[in-house]
Structure formats: structure tokens, C-alpha cells
Amino acid sequence: MTQRRRLVLACIMLAITMGAISAQAQWVAVARAVSGRVQQMSDRSKDGSGFDVATVVLEANADKVYETAIKNLSARTDLKITRQDARRMMVQFTNGIQVASLQATPLGDKITQLVIASSLTAAQPSSTSLVVEGVLHVCKEMGVECTLQEQ
Numbered sequence: 001m002t003q004r005r006r007l008v009l010a011c012i013m014l015a016i017t018m019g020a021i022s023a024q025a026q027w028v029a030v031a032r033a034v035s036g037r038v039q040q041m042s043d044r045s046k047d048g049s050g051f052d053v054a055t056v057v058l059e060a061n062a063d064k065v066y067e068t069a070i071k072n073l074s075a076r077t078d079l080k081i082t083r084q085d086a087r088r089m090m091v092q093f094t095n096g097i098q099v100a101s102l103q104a105t106p107l108g109d110k111i112t113q114l115v116i117a118s119s120l121t122a123a124q125p126s127s128t129s130l131v132v133e134g135v136l137h138v139c140k141e142m143g144v145e146c147t148l149q150e151q
Contacts, residue, residue: 036056036057036058036139036144036145036146036147037056037057037146037147037149038054038055038056038132038135038136038139038146038147038148038149039054039055039056039149040052040053040054040129040131040132040148040149041053041054042120042129044120047122048120048121048122049119049120049121049122050119050120051117051118051119051120052117052118052119052120052129052130052131052132053115053116053117053118053131054115054116054117054129054131054132054134054135055113055114055115055116055135056113056114056135056139056146057107057111057112057113057114058111058112058113058114058138058139058142058144058146059110059111059144060110060111060112060142060144061106061109061110061112062089062104062105062106062112063089063104064142065089065104065112065114065138065142066086066089066091066104068138068141068142069091069102069104069114069134069138070084070091071141072137072138072141073091073093073102073134078095079093079094079095080093080094080095080096081093082094082099088103089103089104089105090102090103090104091103095130097121098118098119098120098121098130099118099119100116100117100118100119100130100131100134101116101117101118102114102115102116102134103115103116114135114138116130116131116134116135117131118130118131132148136148
């Protein structure tokens with residue numbers, strides 16, 4: 001009976017392991033399918049305040065994406081880094097009018113979700129989005145072709 005129980009437990013563990021590997025492989029396949037597609041969501045209230053968010057999945061290591069973002073932000077004279085958290089791979093920056101935050105989240109060894117979010121104020125002109133511009137700069141620096149998806 002004990003040997004039979006061990007065999008059943010071994011089969012169950014094998015099935016669970018294979019299911020987890022399969023699920024992870026499917027997630028990576030989905031992430032690769034949407035890689036480089038910049039998604040944006042923004043909204044303003046009647047008083048002019050609001051939010052602006054852009055996301056993209058990149059086929060790159062999260063540490064490298066974060067390092068590239070920091071390098072890019074540091075090189076720009078029109079932006080100032082106001083806070084960094086390397087452990088969370090998050091950086092906050094401003095253009096003097098808007099405050100924005102960027103975060104690189106690993107979805108796998110070489111798959112990263114990059115999110116940039118900012119507040120909007122009545123004083124902010126409705127020109128090119130700071131968050132979309134930030135995402136596209138990181139994509140360019142990483143050598144990844146990214147395109148803004150229609151809403």
C-alpha cells in the first residue's frame with residue numbers, strides 16, 4: 001500500500017509540475033505576442049485634472065529596462081528625477097509641470113512590463129503625452145520597435 005501511495009503522489013506531483021510549466025509557457029507566449037504594443041489610457045475631469053498612463057511589454061530583462069530608463073531620464077535636461085527605488089525598479093520624475101512615475105516589472109527572465117503614469121493638471125497642455133514619449137524613448141534606447149496602439 002505504501003508503494004502504491006508513493007506512486008500516486010509522484011504522479012500527482014508530476015501533473016502539477018507539468019501544468020505549472022505549461023501555464024508559464026502560455027503566459028510567456030502571450031507576453032511575446034503583445035510585445036512592443038504601447039497602450040495608453042488618459043482622462044481629464046472638467047477642472048482639467050486627470051491621469052495619463054502608458055504601458056508596454058518588452059522582450060528584455062527588467063534590470064536592463066530600468067537601467068536604460070534611468071540613463072535616458074538622467075540625460076534629459078527638460079526632466080528631473082525626484083525619487084528612485086532600485087529594489088522596486090521605480091523612478092519618479094518631473095518636467096516642472098507634471099509628475100510621473102515609471103516602473104519596470106519582470107514578467108519572466110526576458111519579459112518586462114514597463115508602466116509610466118502621470119497626473120494631469122489644468123496647466124498641462126494637451127500636446128504629446130509625457131508618458132507615451134517616455135515609453136517610446138525607452139523602447140528606442142533598448143532597440144525594441146514599439147508602436148502606439150489606437151484607442
